[in-house]
Amino acid sequence: MCKHILNAQVTIRAPCCRQWFDCAECHAETQDHPLAKTIEMAFLCKKCKKAFRKDITLYEESDEYCPHCDNHYVLEAKTAKPVVGVEGEDTRVDNRMLRDERIKDAKIRSTNLDDDLEEFMKELNA
Numbered sequence: 001m002c003k004h005i006l007n008a009q010v011t012i013r014a015p016c017c018r019q020w021f022d023c024a025e026c027h028a029e030t031q032d033h034p035l036a037k038t039i040e041m042a043f044l045c046k047k048c049k050k051a052f053r054k055d056i057t058l059y060e061e062s063d064e065y066c067p068h069c070d071n072h073y074v075l076e077a078k079t080a081k082p083v084v085g086v087e088g089e090d091t092r093v094d095n096r097m098l099r100d101e102r103i104k105d106a107k108i109r110s111t112n113l114d115d116d117l118e119e120f121m122k123e124l125n126a
């Protein structure tokens with residue numbers, strides 16, 4: 001599953017290594033050579049699983065549909081931003097830590113007896 005274009009409807013065959021990729025970035029991440037440019041692109045429709053070719057120099061609006069099942073495969077790409085994803089995960093970790101700190105604070109405040117506090121400190125150090 002491509003993490004760059006979340007709504008990808010087709011897989012594209014890279015003309016250089018003849019492997020299938022959801023997008024050029026998937027190719028860039030897994031291959032160490034640049035993606036070769038080609039006039040005749042080979043696609044594989046994700047909906048009907050059939051392959052078709054398009055001459056990209058003769059590209060028309062009707063070519064935005066799979067010739068086999070009419071799946072509209074040229075969509076405005078919903079691109080995931082990997083940087084934001086990583087930041088989001090970090091924020092979740094931070095939130096969890098902050099919440100733990102708050103719980104500890106509340107526990108300390110509600111602990112009136114020294115013995116209880118001592119117990120609590122032992123728990124913390126355990």
Ligand SMILES: [Zn+2]
Nearest residue numbers: 014016017031
């Ligand atoms: Zn390649």
Ligand SMILES: [Zn+2]
Nearest residue numbers: 002004023026
């Ligand atoms: Zn991708």
Ligand SMILES: [Zn+2]
Nearest residue numbers: 045048066069
């Ligand atoms: Zn199709």
